[in-house]
Amino acid sequence: MRFYLIGAGVINRTHAEAIYKIEGEEVIEIKVADPNPAALASFAERFPQVTTFTDAKEMLNEEPREDDIVIVGTPPFTHFPLSRMALESGRHTLCEKPLVMNREEAEALLEIAKANNRMLGCCSVRFLQVPKTDEVKRILNSGELGDVYKISFVFRGQRGRPGIEHQPESRWFLDKSKAAGGIVMDWGPYDFTLLNDMLQPVSVEVASAWTAKPETDIDPKDVVYDIEGHVGAMLKFQQASGKSVWVQYERASCTHGEPYYTVEIEGTNGAVKWSPYFETDQVLVKSDKNGEVITNENTIPYEGQIGYMDHPIHFFYQKVKGQQSPAVVNEQAVFNFLCLQSIYDAAASQQAVVLRRK
């Protein structure tokens, strides 16, 4: 089984580790391409069994096999041309988040995947199939919350900007023409992959949205820094049954306000609160007893050899092998990306934007 990694930076090291955890393949071959000799050398030092290339095109030149997988782990402005090259080389392609830079690229890439009869996946699936979230999905679908009318999805960090507080060596995160955006494009892919997985909407309406760029004393002045650090939106998720759920969405990688997170689903008979991410494994279910709120507390840890960080690779591998998998590919990958684009569109136009599933 052959994996072709484009990019030898931070995330493709994580993906290489995940590839070596795949069971059931006798021989796993990894090739990696990066034009930066320093990145390539330190990648090869960590994974001496890989074959290195300075040019991705040259790496993909050999005859494709049916189950070859390319992983695009480079900055977002390169995702479209590199994923196109990978798909046109006749290989299934798993691209890092955000999938691409804009709507035009998203739609064009889907056409290229279809024309080449290959799958296009996105790495935004990291937090799917996690036991605590699966339990929340079970509760949501069981009807025990009554008529579900609202979700609060709020993650506010005071200082957590990639390119400044995290990974300061990767300044491209701060430049919209390279990163596609700020916190919307950095964490939004995970948030909307989760929300779309849980709610299965036929359409998503961004009723209103805003973005802001809070400033700090350590903001870099020597590089382009034009991405937002804080976003808010009110969204309506319309389901096939005709039912709709409002989602109050907020994300900050920089705010001078209080840091906190709240992910809570509210229905007419109860509410459930949890973190789909790293903060806690607690699932709190609230309901009424004799006019009082009662809370049922459950802790559901995620154990085992395969962790969150391994999910994108393992799910896509399962999908390519025709196995049951929560991997997000093709139309769904593009729909998830377009939700993010729609937030920007609504914030810029100050008008509602409706995105329908084709």
Ligand SMILES: NC(=O)c1ccc[n+]([C@@H]2O[C@H](COP(=O)([O-])OP(=O)(O)OC[C@H]3O[C@@H](n4cnc5c(N)ncnc54)[C@H](O)[C@@H]3O)[C@@H](O)[C@H]2O)c1
């Ligand atoms: N760092 C993280 O924790 C993290 C987590 C999840 C997702 N991601 C996503 O992964 C992607 C890459 O992020 P990163 O943190 O690994 O960046 P990085 O800056 O650490 O590495 C990017 C690498 O891509 C290489 N590159 C650029 N153009 C190339 C090309 N044409 N061909 C081959 N290589 C090329 C660069 O030389 C660099 O080594 C981004 O889309 C990011 O949003 C990163």
